[in-house]
Amino acid sequence: MKEAGCDDESTNGVVVMVEPYSQTEQIQHVIYRILDANLDRAREGLRIIEEWCRFGLNNAQLALECKHLRQEIANWHTPQMRAARDTLGDAGTELSHPQEEQRANIKSLLQANFGRVQEAMRVLEEYGKLTHPNMGKAFKQMRYRVYTLESTLLGYQRHQLLLRSRLYLVTSQSENLLSTVEAALKGGLTLLQYRDKTADDTVRLEQAMKLRQLCHSYGALFIMNDRVDLALAVDADGVHLGQQDMPIAIARQLLGPQRLIGRSTTNSKEMQGAIADGADYIGVGPVYETPTKVGKAATGVEYVSYAAKNCPIPWFAIGGIDPNNINEVIDAGAQRVAVVRSLMEAEQPTLVTQYFLSQLYRVKANA
Numbered sequence: 075m076k077e078a079g080c081d082d083e084s085t086n087g088v089v090v091m092v093e094p095y096s097q098t099e100q101i102q103h104v105i106y107r108i109l110d111a112n113l114d115r116a117r118e119g120l121r122i123i124e125e126w127c128r129f130g131l132n133n134a135q136l137a138l139e140c141k142h143l144r145q146e147i148a149n150w151h152t153p154q155m156r157a158a159r160d161t162l163g164d165a166g167t168e169l170s171h172p173q174e175e176q177r178a179n180i181k182s183l184l185q186a187n188f189g190r191v192q193e194a195m196r197v198l199e200e201y202g203k204l205t206h207p208n209m210g211k212a213f214k215q216m217r218y219r220v221y222t223l224e225s226t227l228l229g230y231q232r233h234q235l236l237l238r239s240r241l242y243l244v245t246s247q248s249e250n251l252l253s254t255v256e257a258a259l260k261g262g263l264t265l266l267q268y269r270d271k272t273a274d275d276t277v278r279l280e281q282a283m284k285l286r287q288l289c290h291s292y293g294a295l296f297i298m299n300d301r302v303d304l305a306l307a308v309d310a311d312g313v314h315l316g317q318q319d320m321p322i323a324i325a326r327q328l329l330g331p332q333r334l335i336g337r338s339t340t341n342s343k344e345m346q347g348a349i350a351d352g353a354d355y356i357g358v359g360p361v362y363e364t365p366t367k368v369g370k371a372a373t374g375v376e377y378v379s380y381a382a383k384n385c386p387i388p389w390f391a392i393g394g395i396d397p398n399n400i401n402e403v404i405d406a407g408a409q410r411v412a413v414v415r416s417l418m419e420a421e422q423p424t425l426v427t428q429y430f431l432s433q434l435y436r437v438k439a440n441a
């Protein structure tokens with residue numbers, strides 16, 4: 075800010091005090107500087123997000139929304155705001171937080187930039203109200219568009235990762251729960267379901283939270299078995315629901331469109347129902363009888379062949395699948411499988427994961 079009253083000019087030896095900037099002008103100048111800095115900040119953040127939508131996800135629609143937002147922001151950037159810029163005199167240019175120097179992965183890079191854009195828009199909304207009657211309203215609307223963009227982008231990334239996942243580990247109770255899961259993640263696992271039918275909710279919550287963090291640190295998806303409430307509580311990527319669990323429509327209302335919902339199916343009728351209800355993926359089985367699901371009749375590989383010909387959404391053959399019969403399941407048409415004991419009871423879960431994946435990647439994915 076210019077110091078008030080310090081400018082003077084000499085005319086014919088007579089010192090004439092130049093009218094200092096009025097207080098109103100000084101404040102206006104400061105507001106323009108704030109608006110200028112935050113208009114730039116919002117555009118820069120959006121550009122970083124746009125590059126990922128365009129080159130990382132090949133998603134023209136999301137990239138276009140970033141571009142439209144950037145253009146709309148640019149329309150508010152007036153010459154007076156640009157003229158108020160004083161980079162050398164800006165005490166904030168040297169300030170940076172250690173967290174800004176590090177980004178663990180794309181997810182945290184995107185999160186940081188969404189945060190930056192939303193913060194800048196909030197500043198523009200508030201200070202904009204002092205400058206133009208419509209600026210506050212315009213930036214409020216844009217801020218909500220950015221929230222929607224963030225949630226759409228997250229949902230899109232989840233679906234993409236689901237499509238890429240060939241192996242699904244469903245957990246069982248184990249003293250080595252975390253180390254076994256981590257070993258599988260090291261072998262390339264990208265999809266995990268936490269399943270514990272008997273533990274207290276306090277234990278489930280604690281384990282689910284740890285597993286979600288672990289999965290996300292490896293860039294894998296984390297799904298909660300049976301419980302929509304726990305899925306929300308630990309910010310899971312989705313939930314797996316059986317035929318006796320909550321109806322998909324209600325789960326969808328609670329979870330929103332961006333989280334994944336899986337459904338168990340044992341026959342064509344259940345498969346068609348799950349698809350009609352909007353499941354993101356289905357379980358197909360138990361293919362073989364299994365002590366993990368006592369009393370549930372095996373469907374045989376015939377149902378796997380039926381799914382291969384008729385299921386348009388991602389599906390996972392499940393039930394009694396192990397390294398000895400995986401090729402029989404693949405020959406029946408499976409491209410994705412889910413297992414419990416084969417990994418939870420493996421001596422070397424990393425190697426078994428790698429073996430399963432090597433077999434499953436031999437076949438091309440359709441859905």
Ligand SMILES: Cc1ncc(COP(=O)(O)OP(=O)(O)O)c(N)n1
Pocket residue numbers: 242244267269271299300314315316317318319336337338339356357358390392412
């Ligand atoms: C991938 C996958 N498929 C099927 C199931 C079984 O779900 P459900 O029938 O609800 O039985 P429980 O797992 O709740 O005992 C599953 N969990 N995952």
Ligand SMILES: Cc1ncsc1CCOP(=O)(O)O
Pocket residue numbers: 244338359360361363364365366367392393394395412413414415416
């Ligand atoms: C939960 C579930 N649903 C159908 S089969 C099954 C259990 C599969 O376990 P395993 O891989 O140990 O046979």
Ligand SMILES: [Mg+2]
Pocket residue numbers: 299300314315316319
């Ligand atoms: Mg269930």
